[in-house]
Amino acid sequence: MSFANRPVIGVTGPDQGGLSAWLMTALAIRRAGGRPVRLTPSRSYDENRLDGIVIGGGTDVDPFHYGEEPLPPPQTAEHFSLTDWTVGLLLSALRFLLARHNRGGEMFDRQRDELEQHLVRHALYTDKPLLGICRGAQLINVTLGGSLHQSIDDFYQEGTANPRSILPRKTVTLAEGSCLYELLGGAEARVNALHEQSIRDLGDGLLVSARERNGVIQGIEREGPGFVLGVQWHPEYLPQYPSQQRLFGALVTAARDR
16 A cells, blocks of 8 residues: 555644654554654644544643642652663653753643544544544543543552653553454553553543552543543553554554445
8 A cells, every 4th residue: 555545543642742752653553554744733634634643642621621730840770671771771861852841831732622623523523533642542532521530649648659651661451342352452451651641530431441459540532433542551661562552553444444
């Protein structure tokens, strides 16, 4: 199949920053046989030409969308394979080199929230495949009427921190029979973590398909037919794991079949 005939997958992000996430997500989509298109508040694109959508990671979802005021900002010997360390080091350096701060140092990106909520509703209305990554999973949940934990520190007992790393430092349990269970090939998966928030109350029609042992929701999907999946981790930063890349493969396959 020629590149021009591949399914067009829109990938959302901020106007400023987010370049490393875009590059890694675009690479994963290309590897899966799709044609990625970058979508930001200032980059207009006809959503009717999209075959699938990825809502990417980034800044926190504005708690205004689920009826809360923002909380004050938080106060600030595992072994990995050589491949994990090498990929993690390279990607961390890439994120650092390409990082740019939001305009004015604002905590939230309301223009991005508006764009992505519009695209989530469009995907659900037109039955287009939809994948949410980290913030994207949270945004899908909020758009469907759910809410978030603005801080997950309370889930971690004294002496156990919430690791924030591109390396796969968390173990999640997958719900048997779920889409994630089938894609990742088993009852557990090792994942990375760059988040400080998580899903609290589920949005309409969503199911939990992955959790940490402490109860933090790590994966959601929508009941019924179609492909609507959200993960709290960043599979785009785990290119060395075929199981994680299958998430993008499933999205592209669903877009092509549609």
